[in-house]
Amino acid sequence: xxxxxxxxxxxxxxxxxxxxxxxxxxxxxxxxxxxxxxxxxxxxxxxxxxxxxxxxxxxxxxxxxxxxxxxxxxxxxxxxxxxxxxxxxxxxxxxxxxxxxxxxxxxxxxxxxxxxxxxxxxxxxxxxxxxxxxxxxxxxxxxxxxxxxxxxxxxxxxxxxxxxxxxxxxxxxxxxxxxxxxxxxxxxxxxxxxxxxxxxxxxxxxxxxxxxxxxxxxxxxxxxxxxxxxxxxxxxxxxxxxxxxxxxxxxxxxxxxxxxxxxxxxxxxxxxxxxxxxxxxxxxxxxxxxxxxxxxxxxxxxxxxxxxxxxxxxxxxxxxxxxxxxxxxxxxxxxxxxxxxxxxxxxxxxxxxxxxxxxxxxxxxxxxxxxxxxxxx
Amino acid sequence: xxxxxxxxxxxxxxxxxxxxxxxxxxxxxxxxxxxxxxxxxxxxxxxxxxxxxxxxxxxxxxxxxxxxxxxxxxxxxxxxxxxxxxxxxxxxxxxxxxxxxxxxxxxxxxxxxxxxxxxxxxxxxxxxxxxxxxxxxxxxxxxxxxxxxxxxxxxxxxxxxxxxxxxxxxxxxxxxxxxxxxxxxxxxxxxxxxxxxxxxxxxxxxxxxxxxxxxxxxxxxxxxxxxxxxxxxxxxxxxxxxxxxxxxxxxxxxxxxxxxxxxxxxxxxxxxxxxxxxxxxxxxxxxxxxxxxxxxxxxxxxxxxxxxxxxxxxxxxxxxxxxx
Numbered sequence: 001x002x003x004x005x006x007x008x009x010x011x012x013x014x015x016x017x018x019x020x021x022x023x024x025x026x027x028x029x030x031x032x033x034x035x036x037x038x039x040x041x042x043x044x045x046x047x048x049x050x051x052x053x054x055x056x057x058x059x060x061x062x063x064x065x066x067x068x069x070x071x072x073x074x075x076x077x078x079x080x081x082x083x084x085x086x087x088x089x090x091x092x093x094x095x096x097x098x099x100x101x102x103x104x105x106x107x108x109x110x111x112x113x114x115x116x117x118x119x120x121x122x123x124x125x126x127x128x129x130x131x132x133x134x135x136x137x138x139x140x141x142x143x144x145x146x147x148x149x150x151x152x153x154x155x156x157x158x159x160x161x162x163x164x165x166x167x168x169x170x171x172x173x174x175x176x177x178x179x180x181x182x183x184x185x186x187x188x189x190x191x192x193x194x195x196x197x198x199x200x201x202x203x204x205x206x207x208x209x210x211x212x213x214x215x216x217x218x219x220x221x222x223x224x225x226x227x228x229x230x231x232x233x234x235x236x237x238x239x240x241x242x243x244x245x246x247x248x249x250x251x252x253x254x255x256x257x258x259x260x261x262x263x264x265x266x267x268x269x270x271x272x273x274x275x276x277x278x279x280x281x282x283x284x285x286x287x288x289x290x291x292x293x294x295x296x297x298x299x300x301x302x303x304x305x306x307x308x309x310x311x312x313x314x315x316x317x318x319x320x321x322x323x324x325x326x327x328x329x330x331x332x333x334x335x336x337x338x339x340x341x342x343x344x345x346x347x348x349x350x351x352x353x354x355x356x357x358x359x360x361x362x363x364x365x366x367x368x369x370x371x372x373x374x375x376x377x
Numbered sequence: 378x379x380x381x382x383x384x385x386x387x388x389x390x391x392x393x394x395x396x397x398x399x400x401x402x403x404x405x406x407x408x409x410x411x412x413x414x415x416x417x418x419x420x421x422x423x424x425x426x427x428x429x430x431x432x433x434x435x436x437x438x439x440x441x442x443x444x445x446x447x448x449x450x451x452x453x454x455x456x457x458x459x460x461x462x463x464x465x466x467x468x469x470x471x472x473x474x475x476x477x478x479x480x481x482x483x484x485x486x487x488x489x490x491x492x493x494x495x496x497x498x499x500x501x502x503x504x505x506x507x508x509x510x511x512x513x514x515x516x517x518x519x520x521x522x523x524x525x526x527x528x529x530x531x532x533x534x535x536x537x538x539x540x541x542x543x544x545x546x547x548x549x550x551x552x553x554x555x556x557x558x559x560x561x562x563x564x565x566x567x568x569x570x571x572x573x574x575x576x577x578x579x580x581x582x583x584x585x586x587x588x589x590x591x592x593x594x595x596x597x598x599x600x601x602x603x604x605x606x607x608x609x610x611x612x613x614x615x616x617x618x619x620x621x622x623x624x625x626x627x628x629x630x631x632x633x634x635x636x637x638x639x640x641x642x643x644x645x646x647x648x649x650x651x652x653x654x655x656x657x658x659x660x661x662x663x664x665x666x667x668x669x670x671x672x673x674x675x676x677x678x679x680x681x682x683x684x685x686x687x688x689x690x691x692x693x694x695x696x697x698x699x700x701x
Contacts, residue, residue, distance in 0.1 A: 114589060
């Protein structure tokens with residue numbers, strides 16, 4: 001897909017009112033010892049206090065490493081998981097405590113597109129009945145009418161309506177993802193949560209599916225929450241981007257602003273991991289490489305959760321948790337949760353953690369020139 | 378936006394042969410099952426077993442016809458022509474093709490009627506066991522929590538019961554009958570089905586298509602029966618085909634011990650039990666024994682073949698009967 005600076009990304013300016021508002025959403029998964037007498041042995045703090053707003057008609061990108069809680073957050077928004085704490089207000093209604101029965105009418109308004117195009121379609125059912133499922137479940141359209149609407153949906157997402165009676169196994173990955181999109185569109189939802197919808201697809205197919213999603217957004221005024229771990233994809237599709245780390249939002253900003261002025265050291269690290277399609281530029285570029293893994297969400301680090309891996313870590317970072325507020329004179333739309341936000345032009349690759357355990361941190365934060373390959377004379 | 382290019386392939390003729398059914402259970406997995414059927418048809422052992430089962434079923438079905446042609450009814454005792462002077466059974470002859478039993482009854486006719494009992498007990502008990510086991514496994518695996526705890530412990534309990542002792546005790550109280558035998562067999566067979574189905578459901582419920590159904594607002598019932606059940610049906614079919622022979626053997630065991638069908642109604646089990654008092658009368662033991670062996674062997678081989686047909690990779694790996 002095209003992510004070169006010259007090509008205008010497919011974006012619409014957020015103008016609508018707030019569609020979805022998350023306040024301090026927390027999702028902990030209790031760990032139980034498997035012995036006969038069950039004791040709570042702590043909890044995996046997958047999502048640990050996330051507040052976000054999503055406006056009607058915009059696309060909010062959600063990025064972060066594997067295990068940062070973005071998929072869990074998606075499943076909290078669609079209420080596949082019950083919240084541990086916090087509230088979710090959708091379209092003016094608090095849906096965070098609704099019973100499954102009371103949730104049913106809301107479900108038609110919030111839909112989800114799943115990551116795995118192979119796992120998200122029932123292998124034993126025909127495509128027609130998979131896409132027709134939303135109608136069957138909500139008692140809308142039956143018989144010939146349902147078939148007609150299913151075939152309309154198939155046409156809309158670029159599938160041949162004649163393939164109505166086929167099984168998912170008879171389609172390719174990209175086509176299967178289109179089936180998932182058609183199913184999500186069936187009930188004309190307002191919000192679609194896309195949980196890494198393209199990460200299982202070939203790059204050429206990724207572009208097709210992303211363009212399809214963009215077309216549908218323009219056509220139906222859809223609002224997307226777009227989860228990905230690929231920053232170039234997120235940049236292409238999103239109006240605003242939230243960067244998650246260990247169950248918390250580290251930085252949130254409009255897409256262009258985030259790419260021009262990344263404030264959080266973690267965002268900087270993610271940015272420097274995006275491959276550059278220009279070998280000369282790539283050679284000259286310094287990469288900021290984070291060593292080590294994301295710490296266990298069972299026992300997250302104190303203060304700022306990023307401090308054990310952060311090149312700018314100070315004693316404050318261990319003690320005080322940074323608030324998600326505008327830093328370094330940014331506008332209200334650009335908020336960063338970092339005590340020592342990164343200024344424009346600052347070189348992080350030369351900085352070292354100032355923590356007492358600095359020796360350890362030196363090992364964790366490695367900086368390399370990307371030219372240090374075998375071809376260097 | 379780019380459209381997929383393969384649209385011209387296989388469109389109209391594919392739709393033409395398939396009925397325009399919509400939604401619901403009616404259109405589940407037919408082509409997958411057609412594939413299974415195709416593989417089974419190529420499996421010679423499976424076909425031989427199926428033919429053998431069909432022959433035995435016909436033998437049972439037309440038992441009255443057998444009685445008609447021999448002119449001997451099932452409980453008719455031929456003390457003069459059917460027994461030796463000392464009262465022992467007579468061997469095969471042109472009057473009694475498979476010989477007679479200890480009461481001077483025609484063994485061929487009794488084996489035919491016995492086949493009815495065996496197949497009836499095997500099929501009905503298996504049907505009940507599979508139905509109960511699948512329902513229990515689905516509920517226990519999908520609903521989890523307290524439902525799972527109760528159902529799983531019940532399953533454990535049933536599997537832990539010594540079934541013969543239980544059967545003997547039960548028959549001592551209510552008296553032997555075919556109904557009791559079927560009930561006992563079904564009661565001791567559903568638990569293993571329940572366990573296997575539960576295991577399958579536990580892994581299926583974490584699949585994304587179940588999450589997708591939940592995010593659409595589907596009820597637990599709908600998910601269990603429309604999304605999960607079709608995916609365990611293959612295993613259930615295999616289990617059922619392997620349960621039938623064990624149910625037939627179970628019935629024969631109960632009848633052998635006098636806990637199944639009460640005499641004079643013939644069953645392969647009670648014929649074999651009677652036969653062991655006459656060791657020189659080889660036909661008395663041989664014919665019902667061979668029938669029982671052929672039936673259970675055929676069902677077992679067919680069950681194995683169905684399992685292979687559902688899992689073609691396993692079929693290639695062991696290459697049991699596949700040609701080419």
